[in-house]
Amino acid sequence: xxxxxxxxxxxxxxxxxxxxxxxxxxxxxxxxxxxxxxxxxxxxxxxxxxxxxxxxxxxxxxxxxxxxxxxxxxxxxxxxxxxxxxxxxxxxxxxxxxxxxxxxxxxxxxxxxxxxxxxxxxxxxxxxxxxxxxxxxxxxxxxxxxxxxxxxx
Numbered sequence: 001x002x003x004x005x006x007x008x009x010x011x012x013x014x015x016x017x018x019x020x021x022x023x024x025x026x027x028x029x030x031x032x033x034x035x036x037x038x039x040x041x042x043x044x045x046x047x048x049x050x051x052x053x054x055x056x057x058x059x060x061x062x063x064x065x066x067x068x069x070x071x072x073x074x075x076x077x078x079x080x081x082x083x084x085x086x087x088x089x090x091x092x093x094x095x096x097x098x099x100x101x102x103x104x105x106x107x108x109x110x111x112x113x114x115x116x117x118x119x120x121x122x123x124x125x126x127x128x129x130x131x132x133x134x135x136x137x138x139x140x141x142x143x144x145x146x147x148x149x150x151x152x153x
Contacts, residue, residue, distance in 0.1 A: 002068060004152025005145060008082075009064025012144035013057055016137040023133035031130045039108045063089070064145045071149050082146015083139045090138030 023029045037059075038052025039045070067085055071077035 001149075001152040002065070004149040005064045005068035005071075006061060007152075008145035008148025009061040009067075010057075011148065012064065012141035013060025015144060016060065016141040017053075017056060019137035019140060020133055023130075023137075029130040029133045031134070036106070036109075040106055043108060060141070063141075067142065067145050068149055071146070077146050077149040077153065079143045079147040079150070082149070083143040085146065086138040086140065086142020087135065089142065090135040093134065093138065 017034065020029070020031065020033055024032050032052075034052035034056040035049055036052065037055040038048030038050070041051050041055075042048050067082065068077075070085070071081070
């Protein structure tokens with residue numbers, strides 16, 4: 001049922017956000033996905049947090065619906081399959097999108113090519129620790145979405 005995907009997307013986004021926020025607070029990564037999303041829209045750091053969290057939850061629900069559509073097409077869902085989807089999602093989002101493409105297109109993110117005098121709002125995300133936190137968070141997200149969908153079926 002689609003309600004399993006929606007509830008799973010909500011729960012999964014809460015867990016994903018909490019893991020990434022904890023990694024940021026513990027100094028394991030500089031990446032804060034909701035803040036990244038928000039600063040793409042506004043330079044106001046307070047508004048960027050609010051807008052970013054709203055966008056992050058919307059995207060979390062949309063990705064859950066995409067996972068659900070794939071589960072329906074293949075005729076199977078579950079924690080492990082969802083975790084696999086989360087792993088693929090993280091590898092794409094963490095390596096290609098966040099570390100390579102985002103610093104190039106984000107209007108307020110610094111890159112390795114910025115001059116010393118420039119003052120971007122955001123540093124580019126770190127590589128290894130950011131990648132590990134991203135993979136862990138997205139695997140948990142996928143497992144939760146997959147589990148909710150399979151339990152609701």
